[in-house]
Amino acid sequence: MRIILLGPPGAGKGTQAVRLVERLGIPQLSTGDMLRAAVAAGTPVGVKAKAVMDRGELVSDDIVVGIIADRIEEADARKGFILDGFPRTVAQAEAFDAMLAEKGLKLDAVIEFKVNEHELVGRIVKRAEEAKARGEQVRKDDNPEVFKTRLDAYHSQTAPLSAYYEAKGMLKTVDGMRPIDEVTRAVREILER
Numbered sequence: 001m002r003i004i005l006l007g008p009p010g011a012g013k014g015t016q017a018v019r020l021v022e023r024l025g026i027p028q029l030s031t032g033d034m035l036r037a038a039v040a041a042g043t044p045v046g047v048k049a050k051a052v053m054d055r056g057e058l059v060s061d062d063i064v065v066g067i068i069a070d071r072i073e074e075a076d077a078r079k080g081f082i083l084d085g086f087p088r089t090v091a092q093a094e095a096f097d098a099m100l101a102e103k104g105l106k107l108d109a110v111i112e113f114k115v116n117e118h119e120l121v122g123r124i125v126k127r128a129e130e131a132k133a134r135g136e137q138v139r140k141d142d143n144p145e146v147f148k149t150r151l152d153a154y155h156s157q158t159a160p161l162s163a164y165y166e167a168k169g170m171l172k173t174v175d176g177m178r179p180i181d182e183v184t185r186a187v188r189e190i191l192e193r
């Protein structure tokens with residue numbers, strides 16, 4: 001299966017992606033994780049992306065489209081994948097469609113997590129505190145100031161993807177404010193339909 005998870009930062013895409021990985025046995029492709037790994041490794045992509053990510057803005061379409069094009073070629077992604085955080089602009093969605101068409105592959109579902117945005121900052125702060133408690137490095141962009149920029153980027157650049165996939169008859173929505181297990185169940189029901 002090839003699945004896209006859509007929704008603002010803190011909506012629960014990553015949490016649900018991990019559960020889908022366990023159930024479906026296909027990898028989670030998180031461009032955010034891949035970019036953070038590139039930053040940590042100091043690769044040319046990481047060097048370019050770091051300041052943009054720290055500000056909460058979007059990395060260029062060329063960079064992320066290139067990362068995904070390479071990643072879906074890897075053996076573990078042949079059976080399918082769960083995209084978490086990609087595409088984030090209409091240009092990325094179009095490039096991704098072209099990529100799939102060229103390979104003769106198709107998308108199975110686009111699932112959007114609907115959330116109450118006033119509660120998202122609280123989730124982000126909690127995520128940062130939990131990471132710290134586990135002794136992990138806290139994401140530089142998981143703080144209320146940068147979060148506002150990330151949410152703005154979501155509204156102006158990513159939210160139009162809902163209409164993009166709706167027009168293709170691909171869009172399904174779930175209530176992302178429900179308890180985690182209920183969201184998991186709702187996602188499963190969509191995929192089993």
Ligand code: AMP
Nearest residue numbers: 031032053056057058059064085086088
């Ligand atoms: P995330 O972990 O998905 O919240 O992503 C963290 C940051 O990585 C974002 O705020 C962007 O700076 C960058 N990023 C991740 N995915 C994308 C993407 N598809 N397009 C552009 N920038 C991205």
